[in-house]
Amino acid sequence: MRDTSRTDNGIAGLDKVSTEIHHRILKHDPREKYTLDADATEIRAEKIAAAYTYKGNKGFTPMLGFLF
Numbered sequence: 001m002r003d004t005s006r007t008d009n010g011i012a013g014l015d016k017v018s019t020e021i022h023h024r025i026l027k028h029d030p031r032e033k034y035t036l037d038a039d040a041t042e043i044r045a046e047k048i049a050a051a052y053t054y055k056g057n058k059g060f061t062p063m064l065g066f067l068f
Contacts, residue, residue: 035068 044059053061 037066037068039064 040054040061040063042053042055042057042059042061044053044057046058050058050060053059
């Protein structure tokens with residue numbers, strides 16, 4: 001069995017840093033309303049973990065979000 005404790009800690013740390021940066025940026029932005037644009041994108045891949053995407057290709061379909 002693979003030890004994921006180091007990976008999980010790294011992701012948790014990255015999430016903490018990302019959240020702090022976002023808070024600092026938004027704190028100085030005078031806008032009160034934002035638009036969140038969320039969309040799926042296709043990334044073709046031949047990895048074992050890849051599945052068939054909504055376009056019928058083998059790969060991944062991550063969701064991306066952009067704040068305007």
